[in-house]
Amino acid sequence: MSSTPKSNFTYFIIALIAAFFGVILGATYEQNRSINSNSAFPSFAFNSSQKLDKILKVIKTNYVDSVNTDSLQSLAIEEILSGLDPHTIYLPPVQAKSQNENLEGNFEGIGIEYYVLNDTLLVTSVRENGPSEKAGLLKGDRIIAVNGENMVVKSDRDFIVNKLRGKKGSKLNVSVLRFGFNKPISLDIERGRIVVSSVDVAYLIKPEIGFIKITRFGANTAEDFSNELNALQKKGMKSLILDLRGNGGGYLSAATALADQFLGDNQLIVYTQGLHEPRTDYKSTSDGMFEKGRLIILIDEGTASASEILAGAIQDLDRGLVIGRRSFGKGLVQEQFGFGDGSAMNLTIARYYTPSGRSIQKSYSKGIKAYKDELNQRYEHGDYSSLDSALKDSIFLSQQKKFKTLKGRTVYGGGGIMPDIFVALDTSKFTDTYQQINASGLVSQYVYGKLTNSVNTSRFKTIDGFKNGYRFTDADYNGFLNYCSVKKVKVDKAQALVSKPLIVSQIKSILARYYFGEEGFYSIYTQNDDFVNTALTKL
Known part of the structure; x- marks a missing residue:
């Protein structure tokens, strides 16, 4: 299971990524009060390496309000590491687990990709021979409940991961809305090991x-x-x-x-x-x-x-x-x-x-x-x-x-x-209207909310057939701009015309991914990619 669509149209990628790995810093707390009657303050017998442990112990046992000392310890560790270099960092257990899974290329889950559409989990891809396919889950299904609990997604990705991932062999029940059906469908899915190609x-x-x-x-x-x-x-x-x-x-x-x-x-x-x-x-x-x-x-x-x-x-x-x-x-x-x-x-x-x-x-x-x-x-x-x-x-x-x-x-x-x-960054089509549309995520919303159920792709048997045969007409583009206006994005028609090639390329690319996977996406996207076109001229 992974989030989709990927942010393939983000032109400025700020990558502050180091190699990921695990560590925790253990601590033993011990407080010794002075037995010297002349002293009004507690004192401690410890060396400098124990100072952090002692401070946290004192805070936990004496502070006026309740304090999460684990969080304080993390803050202290982060402050220490910040004095070294930008890539020496501390990761709490949840972050470490997630990042290690990404690098290891496998996790235990149900084998889907999804997009959050209007607080609902829309299945955009089902892994071949994976747990979800075996259970009968289909691309385009909308997951509305997991184990009887309504799946209204108003939180971050961790909310979804915690609901769908779990130990191999464990089971969960999902209720889905399927296009053409009048009532929800109930499916039982047994989680499995999902291997993701890098x-x-x-x-x-x-x-x-x-x-x-x-x-x-x-x-x-x-x-x-x-x-x-x-x-x-x-x-x-x-x-x-x-x-x-x-x-x-x-x-x-x-x-x-x-x-x-x-x-x-x-x-x-x-x-x-x-x-x-x-x-x-x-x-x-x-x-x-x-x-x-x-x-x-x-x-x-x-x-x-x-x-x-x-x-x-x-x-x-x-x-x-x-x-x-x-x-x-x-x-x-x-x-x-x-x-x-x-x-x-x-x-x-x-x-x-x-x-x-x-x-x-x-x-x-x-x-x-x-x-x-x-x-x-x-x-x-x-x-x-x-x-x-x-x-x-x-x-x-x-x-x-x-x-x-x-x-x-x-x-x-x-x-x-x-x-x-x-290869220079071409910002000529980066109008204010485009920036607002892109920042609002309306291209993906429109594709998954409107086009996936309305575009008849059955006549396109191959990626090349789709690439050469599918047309997003002027009328279609005006329909998209009206959709943006309904979603409270101010559309300047002159700017929308300048940005049209970029926006239409995005729409077609995401739609191609939905029906033909990553090869479909890149087959469309790279047509207007200055990097790729420069490379092709050299080959």
């Missing part, structure tokens, strides 16, 4: 040209990628576009395993080193499946960490072209430290360096707040819209050091990876 989509975007998108590097990414790569090669793929935009990273091992697919034997992919960590080199093997084909990597400001390792190796070794905008700039390595209550801490133990010896970590000397705001500063400086501005960015210039690729090209360390070919 490859978002893989298909032939053109004859002999493959397109693969990955938004995280998890435990199964190397295997998933190999399977998809093999399938595309059997279909005649000779060139590949690998889309790492918005990929915030994940496991280092996954990034090096993917790099190995493209590189010859015994080439340095990356090395790590820290004060307490000796240099460790990661090199390619002779087992790569795509060592000769043409390769392009797409990156943007949301490309971080492990995905920067892969892009940096391809660039430094002149194996392929890197196209897009300057990456995030995270060159730190975290290690897991686990403790008993399931909470988590990411501790930075080393820096990583690309084959040419460059560290791409951007500066955090001005504090975490400035670090988090750095992407906004890039936008305000014009880095997203002009290569000249990006190259003259004062923050980037202050950190950059020159390095040489295998063939002698100049590349820069510090502040992220600068692409070989720059």
Whole structure:
């Protein structure tokens, strides 16, 4: 089960993602009052490492109001870690569990994707051979109750997860409204282990040209990628576009395993080193499946960490072209430290360096707040819209050091990876009307609330048939604008006309996902994608 639709039209992805792992900090409380009759105040016999434990004990037993000392302890830990670096962080148990599940690529649930439409859970996809399909749940069903309790969704995603996920083998009953039926349908579902591919989509975007998108590097990414790569090669793929935009990273091992697919034997992919960590080199093997084909990597400001390792190796070794905008700039390595209550801490133990010896970590000397705001500063400086501005960015210039690729090209360390070919952000269609419509989520609401039950797609047997045959007419577009007005979004007709290509593309893409999955979505979306079109011209 995962939320849909994905935010594929968000142009500014602020990725502050580190590798995720578990930790808790245990504490033993002990209070000793002074037996010195001359002292009016309690005193303690403890060393400095026990101070936090003692303070929390005193608060718990003496404070005027009830206090959750676990929350106070978390705050104290967070404050301590904030003095280190932006990617050394503390995660409470629920967050740690969720993030680890995302990286491990599996969880226990019922196997659906959904969209919250008017406080109701609309099923947008049912996993093939999964628990929900076996129970008879269908795409388009609206879940109105779980185990007899009304499912009115007015909370966050955790509310839905807590209702639908559970131990493998456990059962739940759902009541659903189904199009064409007069009364709710009751279904019993037995939860199971759901394995989610870490490859978002893989298909032939053109004859002999493959397109693969990955938004995280998890435990199964190397295997998933190999399977998809093999399938595309059997279909005649000779060139590949690998889309790492918005990929915030994940496991280092996954990034090096993917790099190995493209590189010859015994080439340095990356090395790590820290004060307490000796240099460790990661090199390619002779087992790569795509060592000769043409390769392009797409990156943007949301490309971080492990995905920067892969892009940096391809660039430094002149194996392929890197196209897009300057990456995030995270060159730190975290290690897991686990403790008993399931909470988590990411501790930075080393820096990583690309084959040419460059560290791409951007500066955090001005504090975490400035670090988090750095992407906004890039936008305000014009880095997203002009290569000249990006190259003259004062923050980037202050950190950059020159390095040489295998063939002698100049590349820069510090502040992220600068692409070989720059793709400017086209804001010409970003009108105020578009911004309001997008911020209100009305495109998805309209598609799932209006089009999925009214558009006859039975005549479109294939994705290409839908892509070439479905038309969203001027009358349809005016109907959508009227829908927006009813939903209290002020529509300027002139601005709506300027933004029409962008909005229509979104509508068609989301509708294609509903009927044909991720390949359907990207087949439509990439038609107007400047990154992809730039890559295609180079291939």
